[in-house]
Amino acid sequence: MYLSGQPSRPMSVKRIVQLQYRNIVDAAAASLAGVKAPPEGWLRTVRTALGMSGADVAKAMGVTRARVTTAERAELTGGITLKSMQATAEAMGCRFVYAIIPASGDVEDLIAAQARKKAAAIVDAASKHMALEDQQLPDDKIAQQVDRLARELALEMPPNFWRDP
Known part of the structure; x- marks a missing residue:
């Protein structure tokens, strides 16, 4: 390849x-x-969609109704564990799935944005030094250099790629 x-x-x-x-x-x-996560959280939303009561879920899990309520509240605050989400989902006959995905776009968009950020910082630093020596490049040439360097950085991804300049 x-x-x-x-x-x-x-x-x-x-x-x-x-x-x-x-x-x-x-x-x-x-x-x-x-x-997007529903406002009530996934546990309560799925339980309601299935027509299950908190007591039904608690019985299937072998826990108290209060524990199911606590889990539903903990999901809303981000305090629930993956293990609890999975156990509750299974008690409702469901499968728990989680994912980490780019906030917008795809992986390539994240890489391109980071490459552009690093390239802009590198070119900016070089431009400042050139300006001190009265050799500053015009804005269009600086933009070209940022584009070129960003493509290069995105392709090569050096070891310090994700560190801020």
């Missing part, structure tokens, strides 16, 4: 693996793009 637009350069195993992981994240992001 070769990097797109560069047929003379074979892809490394690391790059192939990274692209496979990107595909997984992007597929999840595409599937979940419009999904």
Whole structure:
């Protein structure tokens, strides 16, 4: 395999693996793009949709009704554990699924934004030094350099890529 637009350069195993992981994240992001947690939380929403009472769920779990109420409230505050979400979902005959997806767009968008941020900082620093020597580039040339460097950084992703400049 070769990097797109560069047929003379074979892809490394690391790059192939990274692209496979990107595909997984992007597929999840595409599937979940419009999904938002309901205001009452998933546990209460699903329980209500199924027509189950808190007592029904508690009995299926072998816990008290108060524990189900506590779990539903904890979900709303972010204090519930994954284990509790899974157990409650299973008691309702459901499957608990969680995902971490890019806030907007896909993995490539996040990488491009970080590359642009780093490139802008690098070019800005170089421009300041050039200005001190009265060799400042025009704005359009600076923009070109930022674009070029951002593409390069996104492709290479050096070890300090995610560290702020």
